[in-house]
Amino acid sequence: MVLDTATARQQVLDAADDLFYERGVQSVGMDAIRTASGVSLKRLYQLFPSKDVLIEAYLDRREILWQTMLADHVEAQTDPRERILAVFDFLYSWSSQRDYRGCAFINAFGELGAVSPRVAEMASRHKEGFRQALTQLAREAGSDDPDRLADHLILLSEGAITRAAISGSADPALRAREAATMILDASPTS
Incomplete structure (x- = not known):
């Protein structure tokens, strides 16, 4: 059976997502x-001419997943302070998943950041996007210095993500x- 392009692409990305996240890129x-x-x-090489292209598609997909999961938690809250705390509720929910292995961007950066400028750029852009989201939440909560508050919150978040992956606990x-x-x-x- 010949798969249409969209189905084949989806199957390859599903497999890559599972394997890359579980074992490393x-x-x-x-x-x-x-x-x-x-x-x-x-067909795989027709869809993704190199492993580097597939890794980038995997990280693009992880970015969309991350943004969706985070938004689901944050947008469920109306109080600005609770919206900030919902970030940590999201981290708890995410790190409670059976297959949790931490941040795909940090993992890929750790493996390839020194040799793949594209992976390094994607990881940097992902983390800056998260920082900007935290800055916006801090601004909405009336912080006098939303950038500084976001810097504190991202350190807590990144530490929790990494520590949960290493410890195997969502605590x-x-x-x-x-x-x-x-x-x-x-x-x-203010």
Whole structure:
């Protein structure tokens, strides 16, 4: 059976997402992607001419997933302060997932950042986008210095993401939420 382009692409991205996130981008070869996706190697290379192109598509997909999951939590809240704390609720929910392995961008950067300027740029852009989202939430909460508050919140968030991946526990997100509450209590507002 010949798959249409959209279906084949989806199957390859599904397989790449599972394998890259579980094992890392360097340890997974195109043959493993072929086997997991059920798409022939020839078709795989027609869709993604190189592994680098596939890694970029994987990270693009992870960016959309991240933004959607984060927005679902934040937008469920109406109180500006609770919207900030919802970030940490999201981190707890995400890091509670059975297959949680931390941030795909940090993982890919750790593996390829020194040799792939494109992966380094994508990771940097992802983290800056998160920082900007936190800055906007801080601004909406009336912070006198939303950039500084966002810097504090992103350090808590990134620490929770990494610590949860290493420890295998979602508890770091709970501790980060507690710390964020203390920071918010101590932060001047307009």
